[in-house]
Amino acid sequence: MTNVHDNILGLIGNTPLVKLNKVTKEIPATVYAKLESYNPGHSTKDRIAIHIIEAAERKGLLKPGSTVVETTSGNTGFSIAMVCIIKGYKCILAVSDKTKQEKIAYLKALGATVYICPANVAADDPKSYYEVAKRVAAETPNSIYINQYFNELNIDAHYQTTGPEIWKQTEGKITHLIACTGTGGTLSGSAKFLKEQNPNIKVIGVDASGSILKSFHETGEIHKEDIHPYQIEGMGKNLIPGALLFDEIDEFVRVNDEMSAYRTREIALKEAIMGGYTTGAVTQGLLQYANSHPFSKDDVVVAIFPDHGSRYITKVYSDTWMAEQGFINNGVHNYNEIYKTELIK
Numbered sequence: 001m002t003n004v005h006d007n008i009l010g011l012i013g014n015t016p017l018v019k020l021n022k023v024t025k026e027i028p029a030t031v032y033a034k035l036e037s038y039n040p041g042h043s044t045k046d047r048i049a050i051h052i053i054e055a056a057e058r059k060g061l062l063k064p065g066s067t068v069v070e071t072t073s074g075n076t077g078f079s080i081a082m083v084c085i086i087k088g089y090k091c092i093l094a095v096s097d098k099t100k101q102e103k104i105a106y107l108k109a110l111g112a113t114v115y116i117c118p119a120n121v122a123a124d125d126p127k128s129y130y131e132v133a134k135r136v137a138a139e140t141p142n143s144i145y146i147n148q149y150f151n152e153l154n155i156d157a158h159y160q161t162t163g164p165e166i167w168k169q170t171e172g173k174i175t176h177l178i179a180c181t182g183t184g185g186t187l188s189g190s191a192k193f194l195k196e197q198n199p200n201i202k203v204i205g206v207d208a209s210g211s212i213l214k215s216f217h218e219t220g221e222i223h224k225e226d227i228h229p230y231q232i233e234g235m236g237k238n239l240i241p242g243a244l245l246f247d248e249i250d251e252f253v254r255v256n257d258e259m260s261a262y263r264t265r266e267i268a269l270k271e272a273i274m275g276g277y278t279t280g281a282v283t284q285g286l287l288q289y290a291n292s293h294p295f296s297k298d299d300v301v302v303a304i305f306p307d308h309g310s311r312y313i314t315k316v317y318s319d320t321w322m323a324e325q326g327f328i329n330n331g332v333h334n335y336n337e338i339y340k341t342e343l344i345k
């Protein structure tokens with residue numbers, strides 16, 4: 001029997017690469033998207049959820065009925081909830097109030113208990129989702145705290161899976177790896193593996209406008225003046241994650257909410273790939289990088305598309321939401337040309 005699994009967790013990893021043919025056509029290189037939405041939990045976070053939980057099992061920290069606690073913008077929570085169902089654990093998640101209702105509904109549909117915490121408070125504020133998750137884990141007997149921002153196993157999950165997959169899929173021809181950084185685990189682990197195979201591979205991190213990761217990479221200092229609220233979920237930070245290996249990254253580019261939203265919708269319309277908001281962000285980051293770093297036709301770029309667009313229907317894929325942000329008809333981009341909805345009268 002082929003492609004038959006004992007349970008849903010058997011489908012984690014081995015995600016496809018798909019060539020981008022239109023959105024990045026001004027770049028002479030071959031650009032592949034690694035579609036992490038093909039994981040059963042529809043995001044790259046399935047990889048870390050199973051890796052960290054199984055490591056805790058091996059250490060004897062989890063037994064049936066134990067609790068797994070985490071802070072998450074949604075995707076990690078979904079993946080942890082999925083793993084917990086199959087393995088018989090309780091799942092408690094602290095999320096930011098920036099998280100859309102449908103993402104919270106997804107988490108609850110998978111049986112998770114969800115605490116909603118204010119997004120725009122300092123990371124060390126007792127109300128922040130980091131502090132709430134820490135407190136719940138400390139107060140719950142037989143629990144583990146995944147702590148994806150500071151857990152080396154987050155990096156290791158991608159070192160063991162995502163990196164080797166990309167190397168094999170491109171037959172070692174990859175020249176550039178680009179990904180959005182939230183915890184930094186995806187890019188750090190994949191980059192570490194790939195640079196061990198070929199130290200010449202260029203690694204590009206994509207940071208959000210409003211986050212401190214890019215300026216920290218460049219100066220080694222935290223620039224608090226860079227911090228401001230932004231809409232993209234899952235990337236950028238107001239703290240320095242331990243799961244981000246800055247030395248593995250050659251350069252950061254910073255993208256804004258508007259261009260990332262535009263690019264997300266363009267990818268759906270032109271490539272028929274319906275990705276999440278950071279799918280647009282990473283592609284926008286690549287196009288910005290290409291402005292100052294010319295590519296050759298022999299270059300092979302892999303861009304990681306972290307999750308599926310179904311979680312953003314009322315956000316980037318909503319004309320109403322786009323208009324509320326001032327992203328439609330703003331005089332810079334003629335969005336209506338592209339996103340026009342025909343009303344049948």
Ligand SMILES: Cc1ncc(COP(=O)(O)O)c(C=O)c1O
Pocket residue numbers: 073075076180181182183184185186187233234235276277278306307
């Ligand atoms: C939608 C989305 N994109 C990108 C990322 C960034 O991945 P990483 O945390 O591995 O840096 C995340 C992480 O939460 C995410 O949820």
